[in-house]
Amino acid sequence: MPEYPKYRLAIAPMMDWTDRHCRFLHRSLTKRALLYTEMVVADAVLHGDLERLLGFDACEHPVALQLGGSDPEKLAKAAKIAADYGYDEINLNVGCPSDRVQSGAFGACLMREPELVARCVAAMKAVVDVPVTVKCRIGVDEQDPETALPALAVAVLDAGADALWVHARKAWLEGLSPKENRDVPPLDYDRVYRLKQEFPNVFIGINGGVVDLNQVLEHLNHVDGVMLGRAAYHNASLLAEVDARIYGEPDLPVDWTVIRDAMMAHAEAHMVSGGRLNHVTRHMVGLFQGVPGARRFRQILSTESVRKGAGPEVIAEAFGAVDLSAINEAA
Known part of the structure; x- marks a missing residue:
C-alpha cells in the first residue's frame, strides 16, 4: 500500500x-x-x-x-x-x-x-x-x-x-x-x-x-x-x-469569470436532470466576504434563485453585483 x-x-x-x-x-x-x-x-x-x-x-x-x-x-x-x-x-x-x-x-x-x-x-x-x-x-x-x-x-x-x-x-x-x-x-x-x-x-x-x-x-x-x-x-x-x-503552487490571480461560468454550467446540468437552482446557489453565498457588492450578491442568490422559472442567469446577475477586479486585491 x-x-x-x-x-x-x-x-x-x-x-x-x-x-x-x-x-x-x-x-x-x-x-x-x-x-x-x-x-x-x-x-x-x-x-x-x-x-x-x-x-x-x-x-x-x-x-x-x-x-x-x-x-x-x-x-x-x-x-x-x-x-x-x-x-x-x-x-x-x-x-x-x-x-x-x-x-x-x-x-x-x-x-x-x-x-x-x-x-x-x-x-x-x-x-x-x-x-x-x-x-x-x-x-x-x-x-x-x-x-x-x-x-x-x-x-x-x-x-x-x-x-x-x-x-x-x-x-x-x-x-x-x-x-x-x-x-x-x-x-x-x-x-x-x-x-x-x-x-x-x-x-x-x-x-x-x-x-x-x-x-x-x-x-x-x-x-x-x-x-x-x-x-x-x-x-x-x-x-x-x-x-x-498551502501547496506552493504559483500565486496567480483568480479568473472569477471562469468560476462563474463553471457554476452556471453546473447549475444548468443539475436543472436539466430535475434539480433546482437553489440546490447549487445556496452553497455560493459565502463567496466574496468583505468585498464591495457582496451583500447584493448574497441577496440575489438567496431571493432570485428560489423564484419560479429562475435559471443559471441568476448566478451571472449575482456576480455582476460584485467588482470582480477588486476581489484579488482584497485577497
Missing part, C-alpha cells in the same frame, strides 16, 4: 453542506485540497439510491467518502461499493455527536469502543485498495483524552488505518446539542500535537476551530494536515488561496 498522500489541507465532511454541489464549487477554487462528502450511513449505501448518495463529478478528485456505521461487515460492503464508485479514500466517522448517530451506535460514541473501531477498519482495509482513514474526537464525556485518544489511535493504526484526522475537542454526548458540541467543549490542539509526536511516522491531521489559512500554516508546523470546516463554507473565497499558500 503506498504512503498516504500528503493532503496538507482538507475540507471537512459537514452534514447538509458538503454535497456534490458544494464540492463542485470548492474544487473550482482549489485543485489540491482533499474534499469530503457528507457522512453517509453504511446501511444507506447498501440499500439506497447509489447515484443520489455517491454520485460526484470527476473534477472533484481527490474526494473522500465518509461512512457512518459500527458493523464491520456492512462497512466493508459499503466501502467496496464506494471504492468501485471511484472515491479516493474511505473515512470512518468516530466523531459525530448527533442523537441520530448515537441511536445507531456509531459516530463519537465509538470513542468508547476502540477495538470495535479497529475491527471496522480491518474489515474495510481487507476489501479496498484506497486509503482507509478515521476521523475522531479527543474523547467523549468523562473520558480522559490523555488515554482515550492514544487508545483509539493504537487500535485503528494496528488495524491498518492509513491516517487519523482528529477534531481537537471532546464530544459531550450527554448535555450538549450537536451544535453546542462544535463550539462549547474547549479546543485542545496540544493534545493532537502530542499525538503526532507519539506517532511520528503516521499521518495525523487536525480539525476544529480553524478560521483562516494563517492558522492552517501554524498547525502544519506540528501536524501533517489541517481540516477546514465552517470557515471554508461561510468564507469560501479563502479557498482560492489554498493552492498557492
Whole structure:
C-alpha cells in the first residue's frame, strides 16, 4: 500500500453542506485540497439510491467518502461499493455527536469502543485498495483524552488505518446539542500535537476551530494536515488561496469569470436532470466576504434563485453585483 498522500489541507465532511454541489464549487477554487462528502450511513449505501448518495463529478478528485456505521461487515460492503464508485479514500466517522448517530451506535460514541473501531477498519482495509482513514474526537464525556485518544489511535493504526484526522475537542454526548458540541467543549490542539509526536511516522491531521489559512500554516508546523470546516463554507473565497499558500503552487490571480461560468454550467446540468437552482446557489453565498457588492450578491442568490422559472442567469446577475477586479486585491 503506498504512503498516504500528503493532503496538507482538507475540507471537512459537514452534514447538509458538503454535497456534490458544494464540492463542485470548492474544487473550482482549489485543485489540491482533499474534499469530503457528507457522512453517509453504511446501511444507506447498501440499500439506497447509489447515484443520489455517491454520485460526484470527476473534477472533484481527490474526494473522500465518509461512512457512518459500527458493523464491520456492512462497512466493508459499503466501502467496496464506494471504492468501485471511484472515491479516493474511505473515512470512518468516530466523531459525530448527533442523537441520530448515537441511536445507531456509531459516530463519537465509538470513542468508547476502540477495538470495535479497529475491527471496522480491518474489515474495510481487507476489501479496498484506497486509503482507509478515521476521523475522531479527543474523547467523549468523562473520558480522559490523555488515554482515550492514544487508545483509539493504537487500535485503528494496528488495524491498518492509513491516517487519523482528529477534531481537537471532546464530544459531550450527554448535555450538549450537536451544535453546542462544535463550539462549547474547549479546543485542545496540544493534545493532537502530542499525538503526532507519539506517532511520528503516521499521518495525523487536525480539525476544529480553524478560521483562516494563517492558522492552517501554524498547525502544519506540528501536524501533517489541517481540516477546514465552517470557515471554508461561510468564507469560501479563502479557498482560492489554498493552492498557492498551502501547496506552493504559483500565486496567480483568480479568473472569477471562469468560476462563474463553471457554476452556471453546473447549475444548468443539475436543472436539466430535475434539480433546482437553489440546490447549487445556496452553497455560493459565502463567496466574496468583505468585498464591495457582496451583500447584493448574497441577496440575489438567496431571493432570485428560489423564484419560479429562475435559471443559471441568476448566478451571472449575482456576480455582476460584485467588482470582480477588486476581489484579488482584497485577497
